[in-house]
Amino acid sequence: MKQVWLSTAVIIGLTGTALAEGKLNIYNWSDYIAEDTIANFEAETGIKVTYDVYDSNEVLEAKMLAGSSGYDLVVPTADFLARGREAGAYQDMDMTRIGNLGNQDPAIQGEADKMTGTSAAGLVYMWGTTGIAYNEDMIAERLGADAPTNSWSLILDPANAAKLEDCGIAILDAPTDVLPNVIKYLGGEGTTTDADAFEQAGEVLNGVRPYLRYIHSSQSINDIANGDICAAIMWSGDAFQAAYRAEEAENGHVINYVIPDEGTNMWFDVMALPADAKNVDEAYQFVDYMMRADVAANNVNYVWYASANKAAESGIDPEILEHPGIYPTAAASENLFVVPVYDARTDRAVTRIWSRFTAGN
């Protein structure tokens, strides 16, 4: 009995000091950090971290726009961050407080800064591409050995899509990650804001719509891993997660991810501070910790997205570092583009075209 009392006292004592060291509320994408990153940070600093996750930028944005979210650090994609800053939902980050700032890849950070229009918006955590994930055997079975797996036409050409209908095609429910790539497939510029180009892209999507299983952003991870669908427009990291799950399950499905030759968009998820963050000092401490090379490398090895942390590369699993789907080759990099932050008018046009595509009229 005495021992029980003693341990209770110890626990109370411990929580007491933890409280004294402060707390931090983080809101990040699901499956987007190594399993021990938070625990190590807590052990190192004594800061008590509350870690919540979301699975779409939209959900995060709605919380930021409503205000008083209670979060001190969030990780929006750069275009959402730019719009959120315009609405006054984010505060500037004082980069002089980040001791490990030098680890950051200036090229990647520079692209994100271009989108937000400032170098104080936040620090890029990871970046990735939109591409095609496919089931090797199922595609070969239906389209032969010379299937165009290195081109958007695999999914966007109705002739191919029709042949894949029975094994299942899915497309991301993310207009700004799909429409610019359809434009690129048509030979246009992915960075365009021309209304006609979007209309034409919408037409192409409507042409393959009859063959689509669904339009959804996270469902395809499980489905492609289980062989319930055979090809999907997906985000790079999600595709690797699916490939990993299939491998773990030993179900015989081999999932590949390619950046199509026509090119694709790259996106950046940025660690940023909400305007009404309360535990700002702790948030800076955490960002600095995340910028450490060993911590960044550990995260990459777990989530299989490319880090913006240049110094981390020596600690990253060579299999990831040499994978053209994660760290694109120099040739592929030339066709990568960054979707600009749309003005309100383009935004509405894009959503209208997308709504019509999803609603099927």
Add this chain to the structure above:
Amino acid sequence: MLTGFLKHYGRRIVITLPLLWLGVFFLLPLLEILQVSFSEARRGVPPFKPLWEFESGQFFFQGTVENYLLLLDYWEDYFGPVLNSLRLAFISTLICLVFAYPMAWWIARSQPQFRLILLILVLLPFWTSSLVRLYALIGILNTNGFINNALIWLGLIDSPLRMMQTDLSVYLGMVLTYLPLMILPLYASLSRLDDSLVEAAADLGAKSGQIFLTIILPLSLPGVIAGCLLVFIPAVGEFVIPALLGGPDQLMLGKVLWTEFFRNRDWPVASAIAILLLLVVTLPILYARYQDVQEDERETR
């Protein structure tokens, strides 16, 4: 002193507390949605202009009906999802009714000591998260799911049947989720049914079909109506079930509302859709209720 106080105010406290609860957690949010539906969208926190403002001693009202006009302008974009919602909800309600009626009848007619167990069995699914049940359903219906694997193993089919992302999968999800809401009110009205009426009809030579149509069904009608409303109203605004089980052809209003709210960041238009949905669902019910009352008055006169 205390008993005197309770005697005096007790009844009022008992009524006021739930009213207060409803007012704060039901009426206020509804009014807030109504208010937002008449305000103007903007980029800011929150993403709409307040409906009224006090500035330098002056009162500004800045309401607009533009959000409703926009729905009118683009009615074609909303019409399909509205039809989908009504169709999927209506047929799901019908299936629930057809399944629930005999079940409720059977429970109501079973030995009293078994009734409680049977009712608990009806409610049992509610004790697990509906999300878990829906994912289980996905596992059963998928291309590589339980049904397809079983049928292929039995040699009944060669290639898997496509069941997910169809009307069928959405109906199954809806019925799985809402069936208890249909059984309970039906059970309530069927268990109160006076057996002597059925016996009297049988004694007078009515066939079982006749007894059902002229005695049982009319007397259980309040239960049928209550059950249908309890299923139809949440089903028509359903978001999760079509999102998980449906495909592009099962797009419902709940998702359209999501798109306006999250993707267009247009909270006012999203609110306008929510208000319209509310009117579409409640006005017919209010009208039917009004007709009922009129009829009652005529009868009593």
